[in-house]
Amino acid sequence: MKRGRLRVYLGAAPGVGKTYAMLGEGRRRLDRGTDVVVGYVEAHGRSHTASMLDGLELVPRRTSRYRGTELEEMDLDAVLRRRPKVVLVDELAHTNVPGSRNAKRWQDVQEILDAGIDVISTVNVQHLESVNDVVEKITGVRQQETVPDAVVRAADQVELVDMSAEALRRRLAHGNVYAPDKIDAALSNYFREGNLTALRELALLWVADKVDDALQGYRRRHDITGTWEARERVVVALTGGPEGEQLIRRAARIAARSGTGDLLALHVSRSDGLTGADPTHLTHQHQLVESLGGSYHQLLGDDVPETLLAFARAENATQLVLGDSRRSRWAASVLPPGIGARTIRASGDIDVHIVSHTHAGQGRRLPVGRGALSLRRRVRGYALAGLLPALLTLALLPVDHALNLVSDVLLFLLLVVAVALVGGVGPAVVAALLGSFLLNFFFTAPVHTLTIASTNNALALGVYLLVAVMVSSVVDLAARRTRQAARAVAESHVLASLAATPLTGSHDLAALLERFRESLSLESVAFLEKDDRHWRLLSAAGPDPATTPEAADTVVPADPDTSLALRGHGLAPEDARVAAAFAARTSQAVHQIRLAEEAARAGTLAEANTVRTALLAAVGHDLRTPLAAAKAVVSGMRAEDVALTDDDRRELLRTADDALDTLAGLVDSLLDLSRLQAGALPVHLSPTLVEDVIAGALDDVSIAGPVRLDVAEDLPPALVDAALLERVVVNLLTNAHRYAPEGVPPLLTGSAVLDRVEIRVVDTGPGIPAAEYERVFLPFQRLGDHDNSTGVGLGLALSRGLVDAMGGTLEPEETPGGGLTMVISLPVAAGEPTGGDLGIRERVG
DSSP: OOOEEEEOOOOOOOOSSSHHHHHHHHHHHHHHHHHEEEEEOOOTHHHHHHHTTSSEEEEEOEEEEETTTTEOOOHHHHHHHOSSSSSEETTTTTOOTTTTTSBBBBHHHHHHHHOOEEEEEEEGGGGGGGGHHHHHHSOOOOOOBOOOOHHHOOOOEEEEEEEOHHHHHHHHHHHHHSHHHEEEEEEHTOOOHHHHHHHHHHHHHHHHHHHHHHHHHOOOTTTOSSSSSSOOOOEEEOOTTTTTHHHHHHHHHHHHHSSSOOOEEEEOOOOTOOOOOOHHHHHHHHHHHHTTOOEEEEESSHHHHHHHHHHHTTTOEEEEEEEESSHHHHHHHHHHOOHHHHHHHTTTTTTEEEOOOOEEEEEEEOOOOOOSSSSHHHHHHHHHHHHHHHHHHHHHHHGGGOOHHHHHHHHHHHHHHHHHHHHHHHHHHHHHHHHHHHHHIISSSSSSSSSHHHHHHHHHHHHHHHHHHHHHHHHHHHHHHHHHHHHHHHHHHHHHHHHHHHHHHHHHHHHHHHHHHHHHTTEEEEEEETTTEEEEEEEESSSSSOOGGGGEEEEEETTTTTTEESSSOOOOGGHHHHHHHHHHHHHHHHHHHHHHHHHHHHHHHHHHHHHHHHHHHIIIIIHHHHHHHHHHHHHHHHHHHSOOOOHHHHHHHHHHHHHHHHHHHHHHHHHHHHHHTTTTOOOOOOOOOOHHHHHHHHTTTTTOOBEEEEEEEEOOOOEEEEHHHHHHHHHHHHHHHHSSSSTTOOEEEEEEEETEEEEEEEEOSSOOOOTTTTGGTTTOOOOOOOOGGGGGGHHHHHHHHHHHHTOEEEEEOOTSSSEEEEEEEEOOSOOOOOEEEOOOBBBOO
């Protein structure tokens, strides 16, 4: 099914006539025989708008009740059943009544369009999502109802309903917009002249962007590459040099003169990466462009003028701003045309501005860059350039009668190539010049003079000199490219390793900075952060790191508040890209570390909140139960109208005493658990006989029931806190009694396994699934326990915490045949045990 078409009337403010224009278009289409209905129109009491509804079919609205109020909405289903050709829907950004099929009216409109029905709608600029915050700053009112810009931009037609601020205020004053009692407030607040003018400009600019999108789409569909000067667009070319900021500001002024001009900044990077651009300059220039309301772009291209112009034509740019050449006058006169001249020749209908700057004409005098070979090799090359031609001459003089000039020239040319391989182009040119002199003086007739009698000999010497210079240049270029390729490979390995660190989860700042220091052979690298106008050292690698940017040899900014401070040597231009990448990665690592710390703190808070919630639930029942019992006993004993016997009083006192003991035990458990979590529970470890601990645990009155014993003789002493271990055994036995079947008391065993002493508490009850083993150690968990009067679920959590504090482990196991076994594993002590042999007495019921 073909999707319906959307037409939107956009206004700068209420009252400009959007709804009136929409109804007028509906009536015109109705007069032409089109099936038009009104899905929803709100006249707001405006008589002229209401009169436009005459003769138009109205789809009945849907009534919904919300918070005791009857509200009317567009009946989407009724519109879809009616299936007109065109439906008029007012207030596109309207929010539907809660419970409707769609939350927003624009979503209803999307369904209507999907059904193949055309829609005509209205919206004010303040309801567009992208300008909502701007409108709030202008008017002081935040619009709660918004529509995504993409919905309106996707409309087939957007028509601006425009009206000057003065005309709209007159309409408002005449009562054509709001009721008389609202006019004064509206004129003095939202409908102030300044507000309306700003909103009108927003609407005009938004529609201009929409029209510009349509124009660009038309140019693309029809392959139009020429510039149409419908709107000024200024492109400024950035080389990465210090003159960039001056060019950006000049281009921004050019764009501002047109009132609605766009500013675009472009940096072209060569595919081999040898642009000489300074990443630090580019970073600052990127920020400057965006602060001026422009956009920053970066493209890859070996032919800079061609890439510049292709980008400008694709953006329909009208003007191009370039900086004056940094070549010297001499270089500009003898070398091929530069980027500016080539761009002007190929610019066509795009105006090109060549802007002078303070760095113009201060470039290198020759296009040959810094030598690719080390100083030692160049010195060696110059030594060979002075020595080898003389040695070759001495070697050729005795056999000169057997050789002709051509052979001599070839031998000297071979010598020049050898010198070029060792020392590069400079020594090779020296060798060629010296060889030319020696060939002329000793081997070219007439000999021992600088005169050349034969034209052929002169030509041979000239060709020799030219070939020698060319070959040496090629050899030097090959050496330079080899060095650049090796450096690029090494740099790519460093950058690849750097890019992989977020994937490996490595955020060690010191290790990251040490890798950077080693990569560039620096003395020290420091990562500094600006805090309240003062710099503080976050991390460093190497001795004596800089603590302020001023104390460093080189500073590499990571962002406005962080920088890398380098010591050791200045940063070479070819190292700038690696330095910038390391700075960005270090800044990212700092942010990730802080996010991880915040996440950890949030996790701790969440865990504490969970424990707090569970504690509140426990306090709400388990702690209140014994407290209520004690309170009831005290109230009963204080009642004067109740006669109590001595036996009654003793029973009540026993009940109160038991309840208070239970309450005290629960409070002690909660306090001990909190101390364990805080690491503040005192633990006194000493060599202790396990038999004594078990004997003390069996004497505890809280173990209500028999216990079977199977404790090995001659157990080695364990390194434990006897009081804490006894408490753990009591907790485990109490828990085992709770689940042990009647007539089958729990089993308590003790044994030695290698360098550990193990205590096992075995029950043959229902047990728990293996997947739930760890949950039993969480506070306030009572798995399978439906009797909420049996405790708050702290026993096992506290027991494991106490055993861990003593250096042991507490783990659950499945009892063979069914049930649960708790295994306490404790380290064997090396010293003599404390306490006496108290003996173990079997408990019987």
